[in-house]
Amino acid sequence: MVDDLARDGGSVEGGTVGGTAASGGAYGGSIVELMTIDVARDPKPTYQALRDAGRARRTVGMFGSAVIASGRQAVDEIFRYPEVYSSAAHAGRLGNVRPLIPIEYDPPEQRKYRKLINPIFTPQAIERWEEPVRKLVHDLIDGFAGAEEIDFSRQFSIPLPSQIFLTLLGLPLDDLPTFLRLKDGIVRPSVLLDLPVNHPDVAALKTRTAQEIYAYYDKVLDEREREPRDDLLSHLLSTEVDGETLTREELLDICFLFLTAGLDTVSASLDTFMAYLAENPERRAEVVADPGNIDNVVEELLRWESPVMLVSRVAMADTDLVGCPVHRGDEIYVYIGSANLDEEELADAGEVRFDRTANRHIAFGGGVHRCLGSHLARMELRVALREWHARIPHYRIRPGTRLDFTPGVRSIGSFPMLLGKGDD
Ligand code: HEM
16 A cells, blocks of 8 residues: 555654654644654554544644544545545655556546456465465575574565565566665655655655656566566456456556555564564464464454554545534545544454454555455465464564654564564
């Protein structure tokens, strides 16, 4: 998933936007106060403060007047009415020259595109990637077998989803550094340059990187057109619904989105899950003891951690959201992380329970834009957690370390982890 605010939040991680008033749970009123490392590290008190202040309320946004939705009912309503809460209205903030498909379109175009792409990401279609993913997980673990300390992010959670994606696309793993550079040039350009988000050099880097991304994919698509293979790009090239295939520009606009939607989100999930399990050895013991329950563990940690804190929309009409006035043109910050913890929806939302029989979380969003890659993401997380805990049941965050989570999509740049029995 990509979200404009989340992207800007990536820059907040670099310290370019200040303010931590919300870190203790108090919330002063501006969205900037919510986009900090402290909030991203432990967003729950802030989510609670937001809900206590009103499950939908007006605020000062990044781009003018705005509304924050933090309750489940409000968030569901936004997802239910994409014609009122538009995803298309703020297209093009990633240096992309055309809207990204399908996330920067509203229905009916968005639905048309989903109909074309969905078949490539069904659970059945994803199944055959499970074994290659398992192998990649083991290859990465083999790379630090016997080590007492690793950087979990650099050695596992960052490379894993990118390597999986290269494999799915049928590209050589040697392209990993290029792939990561292109992704970061788009997702966190201000961190790379150590400059404020609104600095002209940041916009220039995004534009330059975007051009490189188009060129990179254009070349690969040429190759696949000449010589189709059994990979995701070849499938996209031949996809046809009602006699319609995708144009080259459409293919590029889909592939561009994959790069920004499918990598950091999985890294952030692995980071947040493993930080939680490292800090809660008794919960980790449950995971180790019952690998058959891994699906439930993944669902509950997605709900509990909500690696993607929020998504955004633009209001297309004056309206009312659970009692809060909304004005046409308002930026809408949709706090799925908070909605996932809303006790009005789920009485024991404040408890982590790996034995939930029903889990209606919205960590993958909801409505027409609900995550296209959710089955792939779930499989990656399931395989990674299962294989990791079979081989490495004991691990800890290096004592004295404060992990820095990126606001928006909660990934960690550096995650020092001690492997082996230690105290627990
Ligand atoms: C655990 C990992 C992931 C999480 C938490 C996540 C989360 C999300 C969320 C919250 C949205 C909704 C965005 C919105 O409403 O504005 C979304 C959309 C999307 N995600 Fe994911 N995502 C994950 C992994 C992936 C992967 C692996 C892919 C790879 C293809 C992917 C592709 C997409 C796409 C293409 C959309 C846009 C769908 C549309 O607009 O119709 N995501 N994701």
